[in-house]
Amino acid sequence: MRKVKFAQQTFHDKLSAIITQFPKIESIHPFYADLANVLYDKDHFKIALGQVSNVTKFIDRIAKEYVKLLKYADSPFKCKMLKKAALGRMCTLVRKLKDTLAYLEEVRRHLSRLPNINVFSKTLLLAGHPNVGKSTFMNVLSNANVETANWAFTTRSLYVGHFDYQLEKWQVIDTPGILDRPLNARNTIEMTSIVSLAHLPAAILFLIDISTTCGYTIEEQVNLLISLAAVLKNKPVVVVLNKIDICKPSEISQEELNLIHSLSNYFEFLQFVGCSTKTGEGLDEAKNKACEMLVALRKRNKLLSGKSVVNTESSYVSNVPTDPQRPAYIPPVEGTKQKLTLDSISEYINKQGGAGVFSIGANEKWLLANDEWKNDKFPEFFEGKNIYDFIDEDICAKLETLEKEEQEIELLWNKSLNEPTEQWYALKNSIYEMRVEAEAKRLLSIMKRSKSSAINSRQFIDTSEFKKRLEELDIEPEDVLKKLKTISTDIDSDYVSDEDDYLMSNSDAELNKEDINVDVPQISNSNNAQSLQKRIRKFKLARRTGAKGIKAKLDLLPKDRKSKGFKNHPELLAESEKHVKKIQKRFVTPSSNQQKWQSHESDRFIGTMKPKHLFSGKRSNGKTDRR
Ligand SMILES: Nc1nc2c(ncn2[C@@H]2O[C@H](COP(=O)(O)OP(=O)(O)OP(=O)(O)O)[C@@H](O)[C@H]2O)c(=O)[nH]1
Ligand SMILES: [Mg+2]
Known part of the structure; x- marks a missing residue:
């Protein structure tokens, strides 16, 4: 197959080179075209080239056919036979082209001698x-x-x-x-x-x-x-x-x-x-x-x-007069006060130092307010910048408006500095309020830390240390006291009075309120009310003594709700059960932030360290569940 292809490629290259290297009669100058026609006969020449082109095509086709046959040949012997046949056919075609090629060679030689x-x-x-x-x-x-x-x-x-x-x-x-x-x-x-x-x-x-x-x-x-x-x-x-x-x-x-x-x-x-x-x-x-x-x-x-004949043949030898008369042309000067004559100009130039030293520039004709300005020299560039870029015709007007604006701003500024505005007062008050609040909060935290209900806020404020501090800060102690009252009522109104409530956390307080709200309507006149109170106290006690929170809270729940108070009220019963479930869910199930060991030892999870190839990639055979 390789040999057939090689033979085809070689024949193709050589024959195409012959075709392309010969001049195309249609594209050359008519003189050469006609000369070729006279010398070699155009038709003959064209037929010869056509034959070469056809043989090239035939050779290509033969090679294509035999390559196809060789692909599907079932034995080396058959391959050999096919190769022989292909090369034989190609050679026969080229042999037939012998006369044509000889003619073309003759033409080529003759052409080269022209x-x-x-x-x-x-x-x-x-x-x-x-x-x-x-x-x-x-x-x-x-x-x-x-x-x-x-x-x-x-x-x-x-x-x-x-x-x-x-x-x-x-x-x-x-x-x-x-x-x-x-x-x-x-x-x-x-x-x-x-x-x-x-x-x-x-x-x-x-x-x-x-x-x-x-x-x-x-x-x-x-x-x-x-x-x-x-x-x-x-x-x-x-x-x-x-x-x-x-x-x-x-x-x-x-x-x-x-x-x-x-x-x-x-x-x-x-x-x-x-x-x-x-x-x-x-x-x-x-x-x-x-x-x-x-x-x-x-x-x-x-x-x-219609083409110009200038610069064409022998135009350089043409009619240039030997002694041309070229008088100087002085354009008429208009708009100037004094009409400049040739003599006056030359006189002026001579006065200034003569030709080559002085020359009249365009500035002589400038109409300026002062004639002395005409010869003023100004640089075109200054510090690497083109001065013309910075020339602004309205610069004076702009400067005036800017100055006016500046004066207005200055007046306003002075006024605001001398006379404080309402805003300033409001700001001052709000800053004072904030400082008072900060002091009040500070005082409150100190009182909380003291853990004594007997101590009141007045006692703190009246101490020399506090007084001194408030004086330094320029704060009235009465204001701090007032603020303290408002803060204490906002945060915890029973803070000072009820020790139990102070000790209870917010969540516990909510829980108790819920329970009380549920139970109180039905058990207000029974022994259950007393038992509930007892349980609450027990829970508080447990918290204070450091007992486990979950158990204590579970103890709060009535042991047999169906028989105690909820028997004839299915709605209340359902509601109470809902609460019970909620509480159980909250406390029995370990929360996300609870540590793992706290849930149970058996819940500990150790991931099996399987190799990666068992989990990822394409499975070559079968399904993944066989592993
Ligand atoms: N006496 C004389 N003989 C000349 C003159 N010019 C040419 N001859 C002769 O004429 C003969 C022909 O000259 P060529 O120059 O070969 O003539 P041609 O026109 O080129 O001939 P072809 O190439 O055959 O067409 C030569 O023997 C020249 O010596 C001339 O002015 N006077
Ligand atoms: Mg001759």
Whole structure:
């Protein structure tokens, strides 16, 4: 399976690289697209690439199918057979692609040999019949070294050379010779020339051999140019009458001259130059004319298209006057009292120290209340802060209002300090009350601690120590006494009088009251009343002597309520039972804050220290209750 996949991946990578690395005819410049079409036949080229793409897809599909089969193969032998079949099919497909790949390789090599023509740079294009001296012209003009020979079609493809004109680099392209025949009869070599003539935005140097040593008559050569008129539309054409060293233009017959002059009817931009590539005569003139025409045409086209021609070719050589007159412009000064003239300003500057030492700033025109302020210097930044941020136009008004507010507040403050308000008095009184209450409470606690009913509050207050203390605190003893009375009535009215009640806790007192409330209506005139009183006393005694509280409280309850007093009153009976249950619940059940050992020894709980895994996590098998 691995081998099949590897083979598929390798084939896929290689074939996709071929497809992606070839230029896409639709996306390249029309010159190159047409050139590729002429040289390699666009359809053929596309079909070849399509075949490669199809084979890639087939190989992918074969690999996918066989991998699936290999997955479910039941024996190694079968696997081996399947692998063999898959690789065999892939190789067969690639073998069938042999011719296509060979063609594509040829194309690739040819493409790599093509000259590097920049379709956007300024170009001169040499065209004409074979053997007219195009390659010789090119060799003289540029640094190229193109083969020249005295027979037709010495040059079979495009050649590029470079030369400088007006500090710019131009390219010159030598094309193969063209014959005057219909387009479909032309061969690939001729078509290369036609394509470059049609697509390159260049100036055309059409060479005519006036000596006819090339083997073609002047008429044939003129007719060729006329036949190319449609292709060369809107292009500058320079007709170079070559080989003037052999045959002078004056030696040409009038008919032939007329024929040559008639060319101007077919072309918009046409010029004639006589030249000899052998001697070099007229060569520069031909070159310069072609270049000038192309530059002029480009400028014209740019102007027509609405683009600016500034900073374009040769604009830097253009009409800058040698001695420009640039008089100084003094703007009219308005709104000033005194009109400043150029002389007065220069005089003033000279007075102040001259140019470079003094310059008139904008502050000269400021309209200030005092003229001296004009030259006042103030820093823009002060202590790292921009002064402008702190400039406030309404600052004076704001300051005034703030000052007024401050004065008002000050007046109020003085007034409140001198004359205490009602609130102040109320506060003072409440503080005094609080102090009196604190003293009264203190006194009460001392009295409680003394445990003597005979001692009264007056005795305490009249002691020297207390008197002194109250004097220091500026408290009237009478006030403390009054407060003491109110506090004692609030907390425990029978505090001083009844010793028993004092000794009873609040909860006990409640309990007794409940019991008494329940029992008293029925047992007021019987012996039970006396027994209850007895039990209460017993309970109090028990508390005082330190007996257990629960037992004592249980003793308070009547032993047989159904037979004693509640027999004929089911409602009271039910109520009393409710009370009994309540009390039992409260005292028999150990409360939450009671210590554990107090409930019972047997109630002690010691948790079994089982391992954690028996309590938590997923059970792999069965239920938890088996453990
Ligand atoms: N006397 C003379 N001979 C020239 C002149 N220019 C070119 N020749 C000769 O003409 C012959 C052809 O020149 P080429 O430059 O190869 O012509 P071509 O136009 O490039 O020819 P193809 O490449 O075949 O299209 C050569 O033998 C040159 O020596 C010239 O100005 N005077
Ligand atoms: Mg040539």
